[in-house]
Amino acid sequence: xxxxxxxxxxxxxxxxxxxxxxxxxxxxxxxxxxxxxxxxxxxxxxxxxxxxxxxxxxxxxxxxxxxxxxxxxxxxxxxxxxxxxxxxxxxxxxxxxxxxxxxxxxxxxxxxxxxxxxxxxxxxxxxxxxxxxxxxxxxxxxxxxxxxxxxxxxxxxxxxxxxxxxxxxxxxxxxxxxxxxxxxxx
Amino acid sequence: xxxxxxxxxxxxxxxxxxxxxxxxxxxxxxxxxxxxxxxxxxxxxxxxxxxxxxxxxxxxxxxxxxxxxxxxxxxxxxxxxxxxxxxxxxxxxxxxxxxxxxxxxxxxxxxxxxxxxxxxxxxxxxxxxxxxxxxxxxxxxxxxxxxxxxxxxxxxxxxxxxxxxxxxxxxxxxxxxxxxxxxxxx
Numbered sequence: 001x002x003x004x005x006x007x008x009x010x011x012x013x014x015x016x017x018x019x020x021x022x023x024x025x026x027x028x029x030x031x032x033x034x035x036x037x038x039x040x041x042x043x044x045x046x047x048x049x050x051x052x053x054x055x056x057x058x059x060x061x062x063x064x065x066x067x068x069x070x071x072x073x074x075x076x077x078x079x080x081x082x083x084x085x086x087x088x089x090x091x092x093x094x095x096x097x098x099x100x101x102x103x104x105x106x107x108x109x110x111x112x113x114x115x116x117x118x119x120x121x122x123x124x125x126x127x128x129x130x131x132x133x134x135x136x137x138x139x140x141x142x143x144x145x146x147x148x149x150x151x152x153x154x155x156x157x158x159x160x161x162x163x164x165x166x167x168x169x170x171x172x173x174x175x176x177x178x179x180x181x182x183x184x185x186x
Numbered sequence: 187x188x189x190x191x192x193x194x195x196x197x198x199x200x201x202x203x204x205x206x207x208x209x210x211x212x213x214x215x216x217x218x219x220x221x222x223x224x225x226x227x228x229x230x231x232x233x234x235x236x237x238x239x240x241x242x243x244x245x246x247x248x249x250x251x252x253x254x255x256x257x258x259x260x261x262x263x264x265x266x267x268x269x270x271x272x273x274x275x276x277x278x279x280x281x282x283x284x285x286x287x288x289x290x291x292x293x294x295x296x297x298x299x300x301x302x303x304x305x306x307x308x309x310x311x312x313x314x315x316x317x318x319x320x321x322x323x324x325x326x327x328x329x330x331x332x333x334x335x336x337x338x339x340x341x342x343x344x345x346x347x348x349x350x351x352x353x354x355x356x357x358x359x360x361x362x363x364x365x366x367x368x369x370x371x372x
Binding site for chain 1: 213216217220221223224225226261262264265345346347348349351352353354355357358359360361362364365366368369370
């Protein structure tokens with residue numbers, strides 16, 4: 001599959017619906033990189049325009065790929081190697097287009113705000129199985145800013161469990177969606 | 187569904203295959219409680235014999251259910267309320283038996299060690315849909331000690347993504363398995 005994921009730290013909402021650049025959570029990088037490796041995601045873009053936050057993400061990556069962590073835990077190394085720190089979504093899209101020879105479909109994830117361009121995970125799985133290139137976008141903090149959602153080609157249907165509670169961490173949401181989209185047992 | 191989950195901090199392995207009691211990771215509590223709430227798990231047992239660690243877990247719970255956190259984020263409160271801190275698996279089993287009128291099936295999760303009593307997630311989903319009472323056991327650190335696995339009624343098949351990398355965090359594994367076992371779209 002030509003599947004990529006992006007974790008967006010700007011522009012996202014805070015609790016008061018203001019636009020912010022969120023801080024890197026190192027555990028997001030670890031958990032999502034391991035999920036990405038498990039489901040053979042081609043690259044995991046960590047997207048932030050803040051230089052100190054880019055540096056933090058790169059430091060985490062270096063520790064586990066070159067530093068002490070690489071020998072301490074080689075399995076972690078294999079996962080963290082998938083991380084690519086970029087300053088914007090358009091930079092991620094350019095990197096993907098260069099590698100794949102076509103621009104990726106941008107698929108936003110959003111727990112609450114339903115839009116017209118919704119797509120079910122089964123339909124997206126079909127597209128991926130047809131070797132379509134796509135990047136799945138996750139928002140940090142209180143979610144992706146509407147400009148990201150409006151600029152996406154599709155908005156993935158929210159994860160529903162039993163009733164109407166769907167307030168998962170971005171780490172949990174990424175795990176569940178990649179299992180649905182790319183797992184052996186759909 | 188009569189589904190429970192347990193996060194076991196003792197007995198588990200460390201990196202060198204020694205038996206240890208692991209420390210509480212507060213993010214495990216948050217992520218797994220929100221997943222549990224999403225999929226209507228009846229109770230999320232946090233299992234540790236260490237009193238200071240029990241106290242830590244209870245303090246986290248109180249903060250979000252009674253303290254400032256409860257008003258700051260009521261959705262978090264709903265999830266964290268599912269947490270029950272107990273000192274052993276047998277204590278969790280007794281609580282479940284008292285509530286359900288029958289002892290739960292104990293289902294261990296294990297990424298690597300395959301045993302004779304394996305069960306597929308589809309077969310377990312069927313049992314749950316027949317209203318069987320069950321507790322799904324997750325290990326912290328480097329995984330559940332063999333005595334827990336040997337004492338379980340079943341061992342759930344590992345999560346496989348694409349090839350042979352299956353080194354997920356316990357948070358990610360719990361999210362994926364509950365979606366498979368209790369999600370609307372199996």
